[in-house]
Amino acid sequence: MINFCRNVVVKCAINFCAVFLVATTALAIPSTDATIAFNSEQSKTAIDIISKLGNRHYSSQSFDDQLSSSFFDNYLKRLDGNKSFFMQADIEAFEPYRYRLDNTLLKGDLEPGYIIFNRYQQRLIERLSGIVENLPEMVASMDFTLDEELELERKDDPWPLNTEQADNLWRKIIKSRVVSLRIAEKPEEEIVPLLQKRYQNQLNRVMQSNSEDAFQVYINSMTALYDPHTNYLSPTTSENFNINMSLSLEGIGAVLQTEDEFTKVVRLVHSGPADKEGQLQPSDKIVGVAQGDNEFTDVIGMRLDEVVQLIRGKKGSRVQLQVIPVSAKTEDEHSVIDIIRDTVKLEExxxxxxxxxxxxxxxxxxxxxxxxxxxxxxxxxxxxxxxxxxxxxxxxxxxxxxxxxxxxxxxxxxxxxxxxxxxxxxxxxxxxxxxxxxxxxxxxxxxxxxxxxxxxxxxxxxxxxxxxxxxxxxxxxxxxxxxxxxxxxxxxxxxxxxxxxxxxxxxxxxxxxxxxxxxxxxxxxxxxxxxxxxxxxxxxxxxxxxxxxxxxxxxxxxxxxxxxxxxxxxxxxxxxxxxxxxxxxxxxxxxDPDFIFLKDQLQVMEENRKITSLSLNEETRRALQLSIEGKALAIENKRRIAKGLEPLDDLETDESESAADANTADTADTAASASDAEDEDKEIGPLLTETGxxxxxxxxxxxxxxxxxxxxx
The missing domain is CATH 3.90.226.10 (2-enoyl-CoA Hydratase; Chain A, domain 1)
Structure with a gap:
């Protein structure tokens, strides 16, 4: 199948929060036993950052009350963008800080940021601990025939008013996860242990959070207001940044970032292992990593640096990535990509x-x-x-x-x-x-x-x-x-x-x-x-x-x-x-069959963008999945028939063979005869041909x- 448009996308992934990047974003208004505090070096660093932004940044913004208010909102968004951990009472308790963050930060006082962070840490620990403990009973009580839905994005919704609202939200989130695993034909007896392991791993990472984690997310919530390319790099992040810039790292040749609880592909290094393999695409979300033929490690909710360490490896070794493709309509769709690690060479x-x-x-x-x-x-x-x-x-x-x-x-x-x-x-x-x-x-x-x-x-x-x-x-x-x-x-x-x-x-x-x-x-x-x-x-x-x-x-x-x-x-x-x-x-x-195919895919993408919620009724969800697959098959066969190729019975047909068929006919309309078309360079696709x-x-x-x-x- 011609790989024109893997990004026929709708945001059907559940956006919990950036647990792995924020790593521990709890807060301490009712203080926990493990309150995270800032230190004098971080205070000096914050003052230095504010000074450099004021003197050197292109936009020349004033760090005033207006920016303080935006800073406040952006910090909460980075910690809990899907509004699933904080309670409305927490937000009301933080509100007095809205116009004070500029004054406190200018003095190197990070206390407001750390108070908010510690409260978030507390909410994470409470929620994740409760899920791990009560998951078997929770799943056992679920009725998958009920007609209820989960909103895919809650950024414009209010925070839960009380524990009852928060518990109901998380019941739906977990129910959606269970439905996804059932549709993926995961054995029933493995679903609860898998989810327990996933949430326990997240909880373990939250408990390992430190002052540098809090400082980085707090400061970058502020620097991001100047522009998305201005950010603070901690000593560890600086080391990784320098490695990436040198292109000397042995791995798969992909630039990654965190998005909510997922690790997302930003771009591929040209001629790197992932680029050569041809399946991994920008905006794909990595949900599992396996070394060779070993069992997959679930990386949902994992810190970015930990995911990177799993993906990196010795040249010539094999890594498998389990991803939600950018073209996926729901997070029920997974694919497995096999990549041999290598070093990106200048000549390539x-x-x-x-x-x-x-x-x-x-x-x-x-x-x-x-x-x-x-x-x-x-x-x-x-x-x-x-x-x-x-x-x-x-x-x-x-x-x-x-x-x-x-x-x-x-x-x-x-x-x-x-x-x-x-x-x-x-x-x-x-x-x-x-x-x-x-x-x-x-x-x-x-x-x-x-x-x-x-x-x-x-x-x-x-x-x-x-x-x-x-x-x-x-x-x-x-x-x-x-x-x-x-x-x-x-x-x-x-x-x-x-x-x-x-x-x-x-x-x-x-x-x-x-x-x-x-x-x-x-x-x-x-x-x-x-x-x-x-x-x-x-x-x-x-x-x-x-x-x-x-x-x-x-x-x-x-x-x-x-x-x-x-x-x-x-x-x-x-x-x-x-x-x-x-x-x-x-x-x-x-x-042109290939351009008609692309336009058909883009039309489906526009339709999918209108989806704002996901059914928690298993039968309805399976019907949606079949509908999605049916549309994709119909579009592909429409293209194949127009190019004189045999239609497919399903989309499980070897894609490499399908892609070869597509490339064979890429320039057929430009040739004087079928024999002329067969002599065309098979590597030159329809976009280059039309440019010609x-x-x-x-x-x-x-x-x-x-x-x-x-x-x-």
Whole structure:
């Protein structure tokens, strides 16, 4: 089955609270025996953080009563976002702190935060202890024929008024868990022990919480109000951050974060083990980890650092992940992914090229495709004077020359899933496609604006060019794509990019580090890439859910804005042909099986977003699951029949075989005959193929016949 859109998503996971990240978020107004307290180093660190935010952060916010109120709300949200642990009486007891957090924190007084944290700790211990003790009786008394429902998100609901309301909420939460396990065909006798073990593990971790856990969640509830990329890194977190940045860690090549009680995949490292395996996707939720063929360890509610330690391992060893796919409609859907751990190598991050032979308007063309997974440079080798040091620009320059020598009719730069990297390389890569000029503007918090780009005139590729982007194209990718668009140097195709247009730096603190947003990127047109990203000239259906992926999905993301543009050359009148390109693209899409398939999936996604509650009636829930599977099978078979493939009896058919079938027919509509289609490169999918058609539709604007002779000085 073609893996276009695994994110046909509805938020059906039960959002308890970030037990694992918050790790112990209890509070101590009625003090417990294990009250957590802050220390003098944390007080000094808090004062230092406030000072640096005030002096260096791009937004220049005042730490006043208004920010204090937002800080108060955000802290409660981080501790108990689903409003399932605190009671209304707790919130009323905390309310006097609402406009005092600014004054206390400026003095290094962390007491309000620790009081709230300890109360939360207390509520967690009370609730989890009660569940572990009473779970067998609770499950035994459940009636799965009753027509009752569980709300999927309670963030807009009030906190429970009393113990009776809280107990009823948790009865429904646990009942939903039991229904999920029954639908997953878990043996009845194993359900209670599994849930008891899960909640006991959470309770054990809560009991291990320490002052640094409380400090980190409290301070980051405040730093997040400045923007989502500004945060405090504890000494342990700093160590993990530095390991990840070096790309030297042996593991699966995935960046993870916590979301409620789940560990969520943020992104995959290009050419890393998980990326190569091909099943794990951004926004998938990891619920279990197994070493080799051993039994799965349930990681729901586990601290992020503990989950990471389970996933990391020796190169060549095998790890299994049990995940709730981003495409899952309910948390009843699980899949198991097998990954062999490895080290991500620089050469595997390198740009690569291939040639697409494509029939367009009854004529055969050759297009060069350059896939750029990241903007990389080997700074150490460059400093040592190594003449063969690796960089994105050096590698692409060589690939470009080879493609031109092969007589291609145009170039496609594929930036999908390229999360950025070296700003220097983004600037220099743009220089391969323009004669001279600026590439980006960088506005510092001091209001000073710096400009960077290609300073001297030199040879460059002048032929037809298209840049393919998607929602995971970010940062340096957006600078390159934005510059190509502003110079009207090529056609931008795909979906709106991520919108990461800010620059962070690391600064040392009394303990740990502060990652702080100090600057913002702007295009030469004066438009920021922040929040909005790059909007393509010709848009494809959005595979990734904007509500879950992208800068605009993050709380307190800095806004899009503009500064003065820079005078710059416009190479071709590309805007003049965009309407015609869109019309021809849409005409092809009306009959293209793969794009029809994608649109059908996106329609289902929109329908699922409207689901706000989940039935606790087992028969109703099973019917929902069958309906979901039936829709998915119908959509897949509609695509297969249109492509001349045999329909499937069920979705358990080997997906690799199905994907191979899909790729075999990816470009069949462009070929003159079936035999021509069989000769197509099987690795080139429908999105790249359609980008090729769009590029060929635009040839007239370049006024060239072939690319082979289109470099000049």
């Amino acid at each position: 991050q390198s740009a690569k090229s291939e040639i697409l032979e494509i029939y367009h308007d009854e004529q055969l063309f050759k297009l060069g495709i350059i896939d750029i997974p990241a903007f990389y440079i080997d700074f150490e080798a460059m400093r040592k004077g190594d003449p063969n040091y690796k960089s994105t620009t050096r590698d692409v320059s060589k690939l470009l020359k080879d493609l031109i020598a092969d007589g291609v009719d145009g170039i496609i730069i594929d930036l999908r899933e390229n999360g950025g990297g070296s700003l220097q390389e983004a600037n220099q890569l743009t220089g391969l496609f323009i004669e001279q000029g600026p590439t980006v503007q960088i506005r510092h918090s001091s209001k000073q604006i710096y400009r960077d780009g290609k300073r001297t005139s030199s040879s460059y590729y002048t032929g037809p060019l298209a840049v393919l982007i998607n929602r995971l194209s970010a940062s340096a990718s957006e600078i390159f794509a934005g510059a190509i668009q502003d110079y009207q140097r090529g056609v931008i195709v795909g979906t709106q990019s991520f919108g990461k247009g800010t620059v962070q730096s690391l600064t040392a603190l009394e303990q740990g580090q502060l990652k702080i947003t100090e600057s913002k990127f702007y295009r030469i047109s004066g438009e920021s890439t922040q929040h909005r990203g790059v909007v393509p000239d010709v848009a494809f259906p959005a595979i990734y859910d904007k509500q879950k992926v992208g800068e605009s999905s993050l709380d307190n993301a800095l806004a899009w804005d503009t500064i003065n543009p820079i005078r710059h050359r416009k190479y071709f009148d590309i805007p003049a042909v965009i309407p015609a390109l869109i019309a021809k693209h849409e005409q092809r899409m009306e009959t 058609h769009i590029l060929l539709d635009s040839l007239t604007v370049y006024q060239v016949d072939k690319v082979a002779a289109t470099t000049k000085r």
